[in-house]
Amino acid sequence: xxxxxxxAHGSGGRLSHNLIEKYLLPYLGNPMLNKLDDCAVIxxxxxxxxxxxxxxxxxxxxxxGDIGRLAVCxxxxxxxxxxxxxxxxxxxxxxxxxxxxADLERIIASVSSTAKEAGVLVITGDTKVVDHGSxxxxxxxxxxxxxxxxxxxxSGSRAKEGDKVIITGTIGDHGIAVMxxxxxxxxxVPVVSDCAPLNGLVSDILKVSTAIHCLRDPTRGGxxxxxxxxxxxxxxxILIEEDKIPVKDAxxxxxxxxxxxxMYVANEGKLVVIAPPEDADRVVEALRGNKYGxxxxxxxEITSGHKxxxxxxxxxGASRIVDMLTGDLLPRIC
Amino acid sequence: xxxxxxxAHGSGGRLSHNLIEKYLLPYLGNPMLNKLDDCAVIxxxxxxxxxxxxxxxxxxxxxxGDIGRLAVCxxxxxxxxxxxxxxxxxxxxxxxxxxxxADLERIIASVSSTAKEAGVLVITGDTKVVDHGSxxxxxxxxxxxxxxxxxxxxSGSRAKEGDKVIITGTIGDHGIAVMxxxxxxxxxVPVVSDCAPLNGLVSDILKVSTAIHCLRDPTRGGxxxxxxxxxxxxxxxILIEEDKIPVKDAxxxxxxxxxxxxMYVANEGKLVVIAPPEDADRVVEALRGNKYGxxxxxxxEITSGHKxxxxxxxxxGASRIVDMLTGDLLPRIC
Numbered sequence: 001x002x003x004x005x006x007x008a009h010g011s012g013g014r015l016s017h018n019l020i021e022k023y024l025l026p027y028l029g030n031p032m033l034n035k036l037d038d039c040a041v042i043x044x045x046x047x048x049x050x051x052x053x054x055x056x057x058x059x060x061x062x063x064x065g066d067i068g069r070l071a072v073c074x075x076x077x078x079x080x081x082x083x084x085x086x087x088x089x090x091x092x093x094x095x096x097x098x099x100x101x102a103d104l105e106r107i108i109a110s111v112s113s114t115a116k117e118a119g120v121l122v123i124t125g126d127t128k129v130v131d132h133g134s135x136x137x138x139x140x141x142x143x144x145x146x147x148x149x150x151x152x153x154x155s156g157s158r159a160k161e162g163d164k165v166i167i168t169g170t171i172g173d174h175g176i177a178v179m180x181x182x183x184x185x186x187x188x189v190p191v192v193s194d195c196a197p198l199n200g201l202v203s204d205i206l207k208v209s210t211a212i213h214c215l216r217d218p219t220r221g222g223x224x225x226x227x228x229x230x231x232x233x234x235x236x237x238i239l240i241e242e243d244k245i246p247v248k249d250a251x252x253x254x255x256x257x258x259x260x261x262x263m264y265v266a267n268e269g270k271l272v273v274i275a276p277p278e279d280a281d282r283v284v285e286a287l288r289g290n291k292y293g294x295x296x297x298x299x300x301e302i303t304s305g306h307k308x309x310x311x312x313x314x315x316x317g318a319s320r321i322v323d324m325l326t327g328d329l330l331p332r333i334c
Numbered sequence: 335x336x337x338x339x340x341x342a343h344g345s346g347g348r349l350s351h352n353l354i355e356k357y358l359l360p361y362l363g364n365p366m367l368n369k370l371d372d373c374a375v376i377x378x379x380x381x382x383x384x385x386x387x388x389x390x391x392x393x394x395x396x397x398x399g400d401i402g403r404l405a406v407c408x409x410x411x412x413x414x415x416x417x418x419x420x421x422x423x424x425x426x427x428x429x430x431x432x433x434x435x436a437d438l439e440r441i442i443a444s445v446s447s448t449a450k451e452a453g454v455l456v457i458t459g460d461t462k463v464v465d466h467g468s469x470x471x472x473x474x475x476x477x478x479x480x481x482x483x484x485x486x487x488x489s490g491s492r493a494k495e496g497d498k499v500i501i502t503g504t505i506g507d508h509g510i511a512v513m514x515x516x517x518x519x520x521x522x523v524p525v526v527s528d529c530a531p532l533n534g535l536v537s538d539i540l541k542v543s544t545a546i547h548c549l550r551d552p553t554r555g556g557x558x559x560x561x562x563x564x565x566x567x568x569x570x571x572i573l574i575e576e577d578k579i580p581v582k583d584a585x586x587x588x589x590x591x592x593x594x595x596x597m598y599v600a601n602e603g604k605l606v607v608i609a610p611p612e613d614a615d616r617v618v619e620a621l622r623g624n625k626y627g628x629x630x631x632x633x634x635e636i637t638s639g640h641k642x643x644x645x646x647x648x649x650x651g652a653s654r655i656v657d658m659l660t661g662d663l664l665p666r667i668c
Contacts (some may be wrong), residue, residue: 013554015661016555042381050375050479052475123384123387134666141388141460143386155371156371224619233371328349331470
């Protein structure tokens with residue numbers, strides 16, 4: 001019984017404390033978390049960004065990452081997309097009774113190493129256990145707070161006509177990596193999730209341009225859905241050139257086999273950047289100087305026409321409207 | 335199909351947006367949430383409290399509350415227990431495919447009315463849907479941020495010898511209300527959960543004493559576990575008098591039938607307050623002036639002996655050590 005999570009680990013009593021002291025604090029401990037008060041106290045001043053995401057990905061381990069790394073990156077990236085420097089995270093676990101302790105420990109170690117890479121601290125948390133059959137392994141919620149530097153004003157509503165649309169690298173890697181793991185498909189060159197914390201990437205580009213208008217990570221729903229959100233929020237048209245969008249050959253091939261469009265496949269380590277044309281080259285250069293942005297490229301621009309919609313100029317020169325994702329092509333991808 | 339939550343409602347695409355616009359924003363909307371950016375931006379200065387909790391209660395509707403009210407109260411109360419004025423909440427939903435939309439709407443309406451009662455705003459959120467059988471109805475995570483007023487210094491580690499231990503009302507109501515609903519037990523006088531936002535109660539007592547040392551809400555694990563946590567954190571002994579602890583007759587009766595000790599049964603609308611003896615009467619009086627503290631009473635004190643442990647003076651005058659909860663007597667109580 002000692003190698004499985006038990007209902008009593010979620011009781012709030014002795015076993016909950018044991019679980020926290022044995023498997024969480026050794027990896028995540030810091031003076032704020034170690035206090036084990038009901039809330040953590042931090043000193044913050046100015047414009048604070050606050051975000052939350054739950055992660056229900058299946059399977060929890062996949063090529064290039066796991067639910068722990070994903071939960072840290074996803075929330076850091078939402079803060080980064082608001083122009084905020086990520087500072088502190090919360091970590092809330094919902095664990096199914098019977099989940100292997102070894103898997104939990106591996107996930108928490110991954111939370112720890114990813115948080116260290118990104119320079120953030122987990123300062124408060126919660127652990128719940130539900131009976132066998134009432135959840136699927138483990139679900140994780142991370143919420144995060146960060147500080148927005150002076151002069152930065154980034155929102156999905158700020159895209160302006162003439163702005164350039166940049167993607168920081170190849171699309172669809174995360175979704176295809178998870179699908180291939182789920183379906184047991186092997187590639188000669190494995191597809192690996194792009195799951196990564198992008199706060200460093202954002203701070204790199206804010207050094208060369210404080211006039212960036214929009215940042216967003218194209219996760220669930222993929223690039224197409226994110227661009228549609230930005231078009232609607234900014235009441236602007238977006239025109240994208242298909243042949244400029246970077247897609248790995250293996251991802252393209254897998255998409256063809258599965259009947260998927262890479263434009264709708266989830267990413268976990270990419271950003272859409274919308275910046276004034278005079279700053280675009282500098283921004284792309286700065287992105288390419290960071291390992292998480294080395295394939296950055298301008299893929300289109302903000303137009304005056306078809307407000308609130310995204311148009312794609314295809315390889316053949318035709319133009320078509322790209323809508324938001326309808327239905328769910330890849331459930332539980334994050 | 336229109337009356338159930340579908341997998342595609344969690345896709346991040348069109349149906350996710352529809353769900354948010356139709357069932358979440360009408361109840362929760364405010365200028366920050368309505369932006370639908372990946373993070374919300376708020377202006378905050380000073381000592382900020384940050385907390386998180388997931389709620390997996392079964393059943394989601396119970397006498398005196400529901401998972402929505404619980405999720406708002408629980409997180410507000412964790413902030414209040416840090417001495418913080420709760421300001422902003424995140425709301426992250428994990429919904430099982432097939433969950434009735436009408437139930438979701440009822441829960442969100444309850445989140446809204448409870449947040450209004452407490453004067454907090456939900457400013458950021460997330461919705462995930464998992465396939466049927468991979469969760470049990472709905473799980474909710476709320477994280478919260480609040481501001482700690484100047485001069486307030488509250489922590490589980492600050493209890494001092496001679497301090498008085500106060501409970502703000504009857505114990506065990508929440509746990510027994512949920513159990514009775516789960517088991518289909520009817521009382522002649524129904525037991526109702528005490529689920530309530532306690533931020534107003536805390537601000538009332540901080541007006542009469544800024545020297546309060548510890549506050550904590552005795553949720554999972556009950557009063558006994560909370561007192562044990564405080565004894566350990568403060569490296570202090572706690573002596574409680576059994577006959578001073580308020581317990582409703584129906585709760586006591588139900589506990590006897592089920593073989594439970596009310597000291598270990600969860601509360602969701604109570605606080606343990608530890609304050610210097612010279613402030614104790616003022617604090618009790620202030621508590622009693624608030625509807626959520628009308629049965630407040632001193633139940634014991636901090637002693638020099640048996641450091642890190644809780645002793646109970648029984649009705650018969652004997653004294654015994656009360657340990658933290660071991661095992662899990664009431665799973666999924668919050």
